[in-house]
Amino acid sequence: MIWREVNNLHALFSIMAPMASNQEYFNVVYNFVEVPSATGWRRFETYAMLVHTLVYTPTGGSGGRGHISRAALRDIAQTRTPLDVFPNLHTLKWHSPRLSSEVNEEDIPIPSDAALFMHAGIRSLEFSLHELLPLSQRRDFLDDIPQRTPFLTKIDLRTTSNTSVIDLEDNIRALAHHLPSLQLVCLPKGYLTRRIAEVLSTSPALHELQLGMNWDEDYDEPRENFVPVLPAGRFPALNKLTVAVSFADAACLINTVTPKNGLDEIFLTSQNPSREDMERVLQICANKHKRIQRLNIQCKDDEQHPPFTFQTLCSLKKLSSLTALEISHRSPIVMSPAEFISTISSIPQLTRLCFNQAPLYCETASLGLAVLPVIARSCKHLTELKLFLDATLPLPDEESYDREDFFVKLKYLSLGVSVITQKACQPVAMFLATHLPFGCTLLYGGDWIVNMKIAVRHGELFGIARKRIELWCHVKSLVQFSERIRIQERRWASAS
DSSP: OTTSEEOOHHHHHTTTSOEEEEEETTEEEEEESSOOOHHHHHHHHHHHTTOOEEEEOOBOSTTSOBEEOHHHHHHHHHHOSSSSSSTTOOEEEEOOOOOOTTSOGGGSOOGGGGGGGOOTTOOEEEEEOOTTSOHHHHHHHHHHHHHHOTTOSEEEEEOSSOOOSGGGHHHHHHHHHTOTTOOEEEEOTTOOOHHHHHHHTTOSSOOEEEEOOOSSOOOOOOOTTOSOOOOTTOSTTOOEEEEOSOHHHHHHHHHHOOOTTOOSEEEEEEEOOOHHHHHHHHHHHHHHOTTOOEEEEEEEOSSOOOOOBHHHHGGGGGOTTOSEEEEEOSSOOBOOHHHHHHHHTTOTTOSEEEEOOOOSSOSOOSOOTTHHHHHHHHOTTOSEEEEOOBTTSOOOOGGGSOGGGSOSSOOEEEOTTOBOOHHHHHHHHHHHHHHSOTTOEEEOOOGGGGOHHHHHHTHHHHHHHHHHHHHHHHHHHHHHHHHHHHHHHHHHHHHO
């Protein structure tokens, strides 16, 4: 089993023939000590048959694994006895390291080096095209893919910088046209041009499209005339769209990439949008993607922006088929309890609700624990709930709800960086301990808490969040203690 996914090529090729490492500038380069022999190939084939996934992402520096020299790859190509080096390989991930003036380019594998391991059995191909590679090499590799791997179902093209698509547009169009089995296509930001979109829109099996999923996380300004006007009925099989672009571009995308029955899943990551941007995105979803089941919107930015309000999010009420909703924003969502209840009660099929549980600007929250019974009554299938609340607000009146129906299926409750004080810890813990189902895990904190840049830049907010995390940790310990007591009481009752 350990050979099914291999990410250490020099260790694997050392079975064929001994390899030695040489330090070149800041990189470790591996070469064969002796040319692989027929005996070495027979020994290697035993393990090569087991390899299903090959991952090559060489890293430099003293702590990196280094890379295989092109001379070593030539030795493999010239001495191999089987036609396919890894005959059972179905997934190939081949990423060149970043190029720099301090590295000998001739020793760095380029995408076309992956051709040595490509064959008709491969279904998933992931590779990078660096802007410093000669244009002819990039074009030749793209043209070679359909010939070597004609039955690809997934292709993932990545770049290490904001490279231009203009010189590669015809090659990408031809690539998509000659791979009719493609089910998932991942392209860098800016690569969905009018002409490329037209080809992809006719792909009969394409069910997932990812855009902007690069290694860098910067987001460009919206592009003029970003998305083409496509004829109705295009993208016949598409049901999932994942994008990391500006919100304005994302709105254009989900307005244009509209299969006959709409999308089932939308994942959007971008800089913090304006209220108008967010409102438009949700309105388009409500009008063109009414059957959507999963909606995930991540807003990345450290600047403070006007918070989302009920008016911003009211279109969610029309998305009654949602089973998973996740919204993350640096500012807290401002809604009255009545507005929140009106929205959530319109989405009864939810199994996962992550409602901005850890905003950076976390001074105040507009909702209290009183909304929990309403959520439990409206969304009976919830298994995961994440909210940003003010736990110092009055607790709900127990006469207003049925405790027996309180989150029957809930497995995880995260209150992020919710407002809490030392005085509120005990009553909050008692409320949660008596209402959460056995085995439900109480979580807290947020992704930005471990970001030292945010800690330096927003020291006061960081301090507030850390203090609250300590208090929620105390609440969790009280809840766990109460649960242990309840378990022991049940044992005593059953024993008697």
